[in-house]
Amino acid sequence: MCLAVPGQVKEVYGEGLERLAKVDFQGSRVEVSLAMVPDAQLDAWVLVHAGYAIEVLDEREARETWDYLKTAGLYDEIPPALEPKP
Amino acid sequence: MKATLDALQRDAEGLGELRLMEVCGTHTVALFRTGVRDLLPSNVRLISGPGCPVCVTSQGYIDAAIEAAASGEVTLCTYGDMLRVPGQRGSLEALKARGARVVVCYSIRDALKYAQAHPKEQVMFLAVGFETTTPASALAVLEAARLGLERFTILSGHKLVMPAIEALLADPQADLHGFLLPGHVSVILGASPYRPLVDEHGLACVIAGFEPQQLIDGVARLVAQIKAGAPALENVYRAAVRPDGNPHARAITQQVFVAEDTEWRAMGVIPNSGLALRDEYAHFDAFKRFSLSLGADYDPPGCLCGQVIQGRVQPPQCPHFGKGCTLTQPIGPCMVSSEGTCAAWFKYARRA
Amino acid sequence: MSQVLMAHGGGGELTRQLLVERVLPRLANPLLNPLLDSAILERPSGRVCLTTDSFVVQPLFFPGGDIGRLAVCGTVNDLTCLGARPLGLSLALILEEGLELETLERVIDSLARTAEEAGVPIITGDTKVIERQRGDGILINTTGIGVLPEGLDLRPARINAGDLVILTGVPAEHGLAILSVREGLGFETALASDAAPLNGLAAPLLALPGLRFMRDPTRGGVAGVLADLVEETGLSVEIEERALPLSPIVRHASEMLGLDPLNVANEGKLVIVIAPADASTALARLRAHPLGRHAAIIGQIKPSTPPLAELITAIGGRRIIQRPMAEATPRIC
Numbered sequence: 001m002c003l004a005v006p007g008q009v010k011e012v013y014g015e016g017l018e019r020l021a022k023v024d025f026q027g028s029r030v031e032v033s034l035a036m037v038p039d040a041q042l043d044a045w046v047l048v049h050a051g052y053a054i055e056v057l058d059e060r061e062a063r064e065t066w067d068y069l070k071t072a073g074l075y076d077e078i079p080p081a082l083e084p085k086p
Numbered sequence: 087m088k089a090t091l092d093a094l095q096r097d098a099e100g101l102g103e104l105r106l107m108e109v110c111g112t113h114t115v116a117l118f119r120t121g122v123r124d125l126l127p128s129n130v131r132l133i134s135g136p137g138c139p140v141c142v143t144s145q146g147y148i149d150a151a152i153e154a155a156a157s158g159e160v161t162l163c164t165y166g167d168m169l170r171v172p173g174q175r176g177s178l179e180a181l182k183a184r185g186a187r188v189v190v191c192y193s194i195r196d197a198l199k200y201a202q203a204h205p206k207e208q209v210m211f212l213a214v215g216f217e218t219t220t221p222a223s224a225l226a227v228l229e230a231a232r233l234g235l236e237r238f239t240i241l242s243g244h245k246l247v248m249p250a251i252e253a254l255l256a257d258p259q260a261d262l263h264g265f266l267l268p269g270h271v272s273v274i275l276g277a278s279p280y281r282p283l284v285d286e287h288g289l290a291c292v293i294a295g296f297e298p299q300q301l302i303d304g305v306a307r308l309v310a311q312i313k314a315g316a317p318a319l320e321n322v323y324r325a326a327v328r329p330d331g332n333p334h335a336r337a338i339t340q341q342v343f344v345a346e347d348t349e350w351r352a353m354g355v356i357p358n359s360g361l362a363l364r365d366e367y368a369h370f371d372a373f374k375r376f377s378l379s380l381g382a383d384y385d386p387p388g389c390l391c392g393q394v395i396q397g398r399v400q401p402p403q404c405p406h407f408g409k410g411c412t413l414t415q416p417i418g419p420c421m422v423s424s425e426g427t428c429a430a431w432f433k434y435a436r437r438a
Numbered sequence: 439m440s441q442v443l444m445a446h447g448g449g450g451e452l453t454r455q456l457l458v459e460r461v462l463p464r465l466a467n468p469l470l471n472p473l474l475d476s477a478i479l480e481r482p483s484g485r486v487c488l489t490t491d492s493f494v495v496q497p498l499f500f501p502g503g504d505i506g507r508l509a510v511c512g513t514v515n516d517l518t519c520l521g522a523r524p525l526g527l528s529l530a531l532i533l534e535e536g537l538e539l540e541t542l543e544r545v546i547d548s549l550a551r552t553a554e555e556a557g558v559p560i561i562t563g564d565t566k567v568i569e570r571q572r573g574d575g576i577l578i579n580t581t582g583i584g585v586l587p588e589g590l591d592l593r594p595a596r597i598n599a600g601d602l603v604i605l606t607g608v609p610a611e612h613g614l615a616i617l618s619v620r621e622g623l624g625f626e627t628a629l630a631s632d633a634a635p636l637n638g639l640a641a642p643l644l645a646l647p648g649l650r651f652m653r654d655p656t657r658g659g660v661a662g663v664l665a666d667l668v669e670e671t672g673l674s675v676e677i678e679e680r681a682l683p684l685s686p687i688v689r690h691a692s693e694m695l696g697l698d699p700l701n702v703a704n705e706g707k708l709v710i711v712i713a714p715a716d717a718s719t720a721l722a723r724l725r726a727h728p729l730g731r732h733a734a735i736i737g738q739i740k741p742s743t744p745p746l747a748e749l750i751t752a753i754g755g756r757r758i759i760q761r762p763m764a765e766a767t768p769r770i771c
Contacts, residue, residue, distance in 0.1 A: 002112045002218040002270035003696045004326075017228060017338075025694045027687035028618070028627035033195060035225050036335040047273060047326050048694075050165070051193025052222045055273045055332055061325035067297050067752075068689050087753060119698075121755015192623055192695075298753045413763045424696070434757040 004049035098127035110268030111138030111425030118434035140423035146380035163197035224342035239372035249359035264290030276331025295323035352392020391418035447567025477561035502630025506549030522584030526561035556635030594670035599741035613702035632706035648713025665761035677737035
């Protein structure tokens with residue numbers, strides 16, 4: 001029961017246990033609680049589980065770890081089609 | 087990745103059958119979904135342990151939850167994963183179709199919002215999950231207290247990973263060479279709680295993430311440790327797992343919950359393996375508010391889920407698998423839950 | 439008067455007013471205008487295709503579309519999949535008492551725009567009102583009539599081992615866009631539904647002799663169509679994960695919700711099976727159309743027992759693709 005995904009903090013509001021953020025997952029933004037990661041600042045990368053950020057990530061490491069974060073841009077990474085086999 | 091796989095293949099050669107257990111349902115699913123299982127050396131066997139929280143939840147808890155929803159007294163909020171688990175009186179999904187108030191939540195924060203918007207309703211949240219999910223429940227209870235949500239409760243079925251692993255290893259038949267340790271539980275716990283697995287049980291241990299590269303790295307390190315005869319506690323999920331985990335999250339859990347003996351499906355009562363609300367928060371305890379008690383645990387007739395979650399039986403060995411028990415007509419929770427072992431085998435690997 | 443009343447469905451003056459003032463002007467065309475009890479069409483040459491679909495989507499408006507747009511696309515696309523040229527649609531509206539008339543007008547406007555985009559007129563219709571139950575709503579049924587050109591025969595039975603599988607664009611956009619506005623889940627996203635009439639995209643393929651089969655992967659997603667293919671042909675299909683035209687936004691939103699993009703609904707895509715000899719031509723024609731820019735060959739039909747849909751994963755492993763059990767719901771596991 002432990003699906004968690006990396007995203008980037010784009011907006012921070014509230015304080016203490018009520019500290020919230022809008023976290024961006026490359027084009028989709030979700031409101032997430034920062035109560036467990038009091039050190040997370042604007043633009044930080046965080047790991048989000050069920051509406052809560054559970055850890056702050058190093059951006060470079062995050063991009064290396066999660067394959068799908070390696071590239072950016074809306075359609076840039078769409079792969080070239082397989083060549084039709086004769 | 088090719089290089090890691092080649093090294094893994096070389097290391098595994100001649101070692102006989104290597105039995106490695108993953109104790110995280112998300113690992114189970116990722117290993118199938120990414121095709122990693124398919125690329126491992128033939129003598130490396132990955133066995134799924136008690137890592138799916140829906141599956142390890144005792145039937146008594148599920149029946150209590152369903153009873154509460156059926157009573158009409160409460161609005162039951164739940165993670166989608168619990169919706170289809172069958173109990174004595176059918177599933178929550180079936181109750182919902184008959185008019186019971188069942189609300190599917192992506193986060194326990196959604197349940198709080200629902201409680202705020204419906205102040206007259208008794209809102210009960212099915213709080214299941216391991217260490218990753220527990221701090222969220224704790225925070226929700228603190229938030230409910232702050233907001234004065236008088237009618238909000240949680241039914242705590244939270245469980246701890248290490249006591250279950252210890253219970254498995256206490257079985258003399260347990261024949262394991264190593265553990266692929268759960269990535270996101272470890273984000274909270276850090277590495278140190280697993281030390282006894284290496285120091286006392288002499289087992290190979292690697293904390294791994296969920297992307298193909300880390301899954302393969304994890305298995306490769308396990309096999310390398312076994313080959314070298316040097317069991318150790320390694321972490322290949324360094325981007326997220328710190329040696330000390332997340333102390334803030336643990337402190338929040340500690341503030342709200344206390345460990346208690348808890349019944350697991352088919353594994354019986356394991357000492358200090360579950361979490362109950364502390365007395366200060368008894369007001370939010372659905373067991374107390376509604377005088378609920380847990381009935382007996384049982385497996386549906388002929389169902390081997392209890393054996394499956396302990397890694398003693400692989401799903402295809404169950405006589406129901408793929409015959410009487412399918413994703414559309416599940417008999418036991420391992421086929422129901424999105425991360426159940428039987429569901430993963432059925433979805434991704436049923437080739438006959 | 440700004441809301442729908444029961445009397446709007448009573449067949450009296452109010453019904454007439456609703457139609458004449460709010461609905462008909464938006465849909466006007468020569469086949470509809472006489473307002474006879476039935477629409478009269480000239481007998482076309484070729485065989486006639488008939489299909490029907492009902493639309494109950496909630497919420498009524500979502501990023502990239504609304505129930506009106508869907509009601510045209512769904513039915514036009516069902517005709518398109520068989521290779522039929524759509525001639526016209528019927529439109530049955532079931533309105534809930536209390537519905538804002540302004541909402542109705544927005545839906546009809548969108549429906550009219552989409553019908554124009556598809557070049558398919560609304561040729562007959564009906565309006566009923568049901569008692570207020572919970573919230574305001576519109577239910578729509580559209581039936582489409584089309585004509586099948588002589589000699590065209592698109593059926594699973596014509597599929598052979600070795601044929602290639604094309605997906606005409608990024609999957610999962612519609613389902614994810616709907617989830618983003620679902621109550622209780624709601625997230626902000628740049629994602630928009632792909633709902634679009636596909637008759638224009640498919641038309642240039644119909645002349646290719648190697649074209650075997652087309653289906654729009656709506657509910658059940660691409661995985662659902664692949665499972666259909668296997669069941670209906672007795673053959674296997676092998677998809678290359680790396681060839682899937684996934685956009686980062688779809689990939690990330692899917693990861694975030696714990697969903698497999700292959701299981702999520704589309705309303706503007708086709709899965710096409712085509713003989714290898716015609717695949718390059720088909721791909722070029724699809725990519726020349728705005729709705730097919732990201733078309734890609736994603737896999738191949740294989741002879742194999744037992745019949746299976748399989749995915750070759752990005753790292754070269756294999757796993758089975760099955761029809762999803764239920765509508766995709768977010769999970770935390």
